Amino acid sequence: MSDAIPSRPTSRDVAQHAGVSQATVSLVLGDRWRGRVSPARAEAVRAAARELGYRPNLAARSLRLGRSRTVLVVVPSLTNEFFARMHAGAVRVAAGEDVGVVLYPSPEGVGPARDPFASASATLDGVLASSMAVEALAALREGGLPLVMLDSEPHGTASATVNPDIAAGMRLVAAHLLGLGHRRFAHIAADVDSWTFRVRARVLAGELASVPGARLVRTERAPIAVAGGLAAATRVLEATGPHRPTALVCDDDMLAVGACKAVRRLGLRVPEDVSVTGFDDLTVATAVEPELTTVALPAEELGATGMRALLPALAGGPAGTTVLPVTLSRRGSTAPPTGP
Amino acid sequence: MSDAIPSRPTSRDVAQHAGVSQATVSLVLGDRWRGRVSPARAEAVRAAARELGYRPNLAARSLRLGRSRTVLVVVPSLTNEFFARMHAGAVRVAAGEDVGVVLYPSPEGVGPARDPFASASATLDGVLASSMAVEALAALREGGLPLVMLDSEPHGTASATVNPDIAAGMRLVAAHLLGLGHRRFAHIAADVDSWTFRVRARVLAGELASVPGARLVRTERAPIAVAGGLAAATRVLEATGPHRPTALVCDDDMLAVGACKAVRRLGLRVPEDVSVTGFDDLTVATAVEPELTTVALPAEELGATGMRALLPALAGGPAGTTVLPVTLSRRGSTAPPTGP
DNA sequence: CGAATGAAGTGTTACGTATAACCTGACCAG
DNA sequence: CTGGTCAGGTTATACGTAACACTTCATTCG
Incomplete structure (x- = not known):
């Protein structure tokens, strides 16, 4: 067997295959080629990328750009339905903005015992943390990242806070x-x-x-x-x-x-x-x-709103506190008291 | 105000602060300095890193190493308690091995509508996918990554399969x-x-x-x-x-x-x-x-066993199918039938 | 007709890390 | 005295991408 390792194709491979330079590949696949590359060549580049099954190396991109379009979401536990729904709302919004979400389940619902950033495996652009004790907040803030708190005591060091009423x-x-x-x-x-x-x-x-x-x-x-x-x-x-x-x-x-x-x-x-x-x-x-x-x-709205507050903060946007309304679901477990 | 942007310190900053070269910093902080750096200098490097609040840039590390110690976990939905527990088990094992976990909630429980790799925001080393349709598997396998299936039809293209009985x-x-x-x-x-x-x-x-x-x-x-x-x-x-x-x-x-x-x-x-x-x-x-x-x-064991099967696969380990035992919880909703 | 403009690209560099390859004394054996 | 070994470092490079600065050629305009 010839062990020709089929290592992933790079943008340079695509360039060679399409007969252009690597810079052109970057322009075309980054969709900012208009007015800089002729439509025919752009199409050729896309064809080459498709044929080779090219996928950009996200580590290289993050390194180059200095940001990763990835945020860390900290929740006490996903086996608690409330947090699972909150997380789902946050992921939904993030996905729509092409932002990735990394999850850190903080043990005990109190604070990170281990280093949350170590679990990230990627450069983080922001943090969405829920139901945290204020002490644990310090460790998160240490990274100097935009931080939105959910369901937590409003606190000056956070970029924003989103709470249910x-x-x-x-x-x-x-x-x-x-x-x-x-x-x-x-x-x-x-x-x-x-x-x-x-x-x-x-x-x-x-x-x-x-x-x-x-x-x-x-x-x-x-x-x-x-x-x-x-x-x-x-x-x-x-x-x-x-x-x-x-x-x-x-x-x-x-x-x-x-x-x-x-x-x-x-x-x-x-x-x-x-x-x-x-x-x-x-x-x-x-x-x-x-x-x-x-x-x-x-719960979903809480996560979604938190993510919406975090995304502009990634670009240095404004802070603030949002309070979401709640409702009472009247059902069968309550009734007028009887007896004395 | 002087806008001296406090950008994150790099290993080079640590090196300068400690009076050594960047290579030495890498050796010391990577904990492979024994016999190559004197204990005194090693300690100086660690002190400098601590003082500057140095955190390695994970994107740069991934780029250099070609791997990221990150796996993608694909589940239909975390608001389903079964999958939330499975995920928790997987995360627990991964955390113990210093492996990060990225989550991709596949819509509809069938297959990825969007590109799961796009949501990753990091180079992935492997995939742990649960309850997937076989068609969706192809898209995952496309990346050429080690793939462990959970709660799914055993299939040749997967590195391993872990199922409950x-x-x-x-x-x-x-x-x-x-x-x-x-x-x-x-x-x-x-x-x-x-x-x-x-x-x-x-x-x-x-x-x-x-x-x-x-x-x-x-x-x-x-x-x-x-x-x-x-x-x-x-x-x-x-x-x-x-x-x-x-x-x-x-x-x-x-x-x-x-x-x-x-x-x-x-x-x-x-x-x-x-x-x-x-x-x-x-x-x-x-x-x-x-x-x-x-x-x-x-459920937890399923996720944990899956992750344990995936980790050696990252290094090209063996494949196989594991079947975990189940038990019957006899409670009050069943009884002998009455009437005709 | 010469200069200016613009389209269509390319060459080169930097991001921060890990590591291979190299260097420099100190020490020791022959 | 010379050559070799080893500890304790340093220098240089590559990973894959994005983007700045530059080139080339054709066209337009005063």
């Missing part, structure tokens, strides 16, 4: 439940210290405090999962006894699903005995019965 | 339901033409055909979602009337959740009147009540 979401939940007549509440909170959950706790407490007779009976923290919600809600209901809350406000749909399970496991009914609300409006919210009343966050 | 999974389902006494079945099939679903259909039909008295009453196709399963199961139960199937075998947990909803909406009970099985063992399987009897596929 978490406060409004929690106000909708509180108003909904108060309107139904609920007065005794418990908060099943996520066991994560991030901006979004701090806002939820603060707003819920504030809204309830402003209504005479309304009370936040108890707050329980749990890891974001069905089992976590189940355990936390069980603790709440068992500890409070006869004066149990009539509404369980959960930081997340997974927690809410677990809470519903806990209610039933204790011989009570959702929503007749206990109302349960979620947050995020994940697929699971309409999979369970009764379906969850929950706050619908525009 | 779908056939065994479906045999477990059939045996479980037959053992409970079921004889009339319906198949709620995914509306996707891919290897994994073709195997499920074929094996289910085969297993039932081998048992006297057992019958596959009907097959309905539906898009993989709760709504799809709901509609398909409704069609099945309404069309078959009194001789309705006592077991609904679903290609996916989402379909199974929808099927459960359909059963209840028609005034029947799960599992007393109709047993329902799923596939994949997603989070939702234990979120609903009754919890789903379903086939647990090792």
Whole structure:
């Protein structure tokens, strides 16, 4: 066997094949040949490139241009549907602008344990980071890259921040439940210290405090999962006894699903005995019965808007904070309270 | 303001700062300096790099080396939990080997509509593709890169294939339901033409055909979602009337959740009147009540094993097909049939 | 008619890195 | 004293691309 390694053809190979110079190939394939190369030759170059199966070496291009049209997206975990949808929105926008996306799943949802830039394998032009602690931000900012934060505390060092209107979401939940007549509440909170959950706790407490007779009976923290919600809600209901809350406000749909399970496991009914609300409006919210009343966050829009904010920042554009509206999906897991 | 652009320091800057040549910097930071550079100078270089905040330009490195330690992972959609978990497994292994991962979400779950390599923004060393149609494979193989297929038809052009034992999974389902006494079945099939679903259909039909008295009453196709399963199961139960199937075998947990909803909406009970099985063992399987009897596929392991198969292939290693075992998670959605 | 303009290209260089090839003393054996 | 070896470096080059500066030739215009 002759080991003629079929190494990838370069623009020089294309040039030779088409009988032109490498510079001409670069002009034609870069689509900025108009007025500089005759149409006949341009077509010849394209034909040669097609015939040889030429693909530009992106490493060489990045090196030459000093930019790569690639951004890093940092999310805590893609197995969380919320972040997966956010990521999908970001990728959709990026693809439309011929920008590549590299993913860095930050462990623990807190901050990068390893160097996020090391995982990039390409020169990065910008960073889109979600639900990050402010300390982790420093490491990202270190690169001097444009940085857009998603679902995070607005912070001066970021080029821009895009958040869902978490406060409004929690106000909708509180108003909904108060309107139904609920007065005794418990908060099943996520066991994560991030901006979004701090806002939820603060707003819920504030809204309830402003209504005479309304009370936040108890707050329980749990890891974001069905089992976590189940355990936390069980603790709440068992500890409070006869004066149990009539509404369980959960930081997340997974927690809410677990809470519903806990209610039933204790011989009570959702929503007749206990109302349960979620947050995020994940697929699971309409999979369970009764379906969850929950706050619908525009996850895809969040990612898409973040990417749209990042792209001009790559060119030194303006910064700012965007807040996206949220809605309440009223479903079967909430009802007026019964009994005392 | 003096616009002294703080462009990123290069290895040459580090060299100047440390009083050595650029070549020495490359040796030291590449950790192959032993016996070629004195320990004192090596430490000086590292100190200079630290002080300047030096980060190697990965584009330049890729160009020089001709490889990038980056692989492309192709999945239909990350909002599908199965693929998200598979991806997570692949990323975990890659991170341990200092290999970067670029993601290409192929639309429609069929094949790349756009050029997957264009989205890469970096020279790629290999491809890990999942649940692809064979036609789409050609476009990927075109790059001449090592290619490992996941959850796909074994095919000669791939370096290796890693599959879950779908056939065994479906045999477990059939045996479980037959053992409970079921004889009339319906198949709620995914509306996707891919290897994994073709195997499920074929094996289910085969297993039932081998048992006297057992019958596959009907097959309905539906898009993989709760709504799809709901509609398909409704069609099945309404069309078959009194001789309705006592077991609904679903290609996916989402379909199974929808099927459960359909059963209840028609005034029947799960599992007393109709047993329902799923596939994949997603989070939702234990979120609903009754919890789903379903086939647990090792999604993370699939991605991890695929990546482990791909990494040696980058260096021209061997090929082969790996089949990973699956298990049946027996839960509340199945029971012996009642009535006629 | 000579100069200016413009079309259609080409030659050359730089991007930042890794490495092959070379260089320079110091040390030691013969 | 000479030649060889080895540690500890340095110099120079190539990777593939994009783009600046330049050339050539034909055409137009004063």
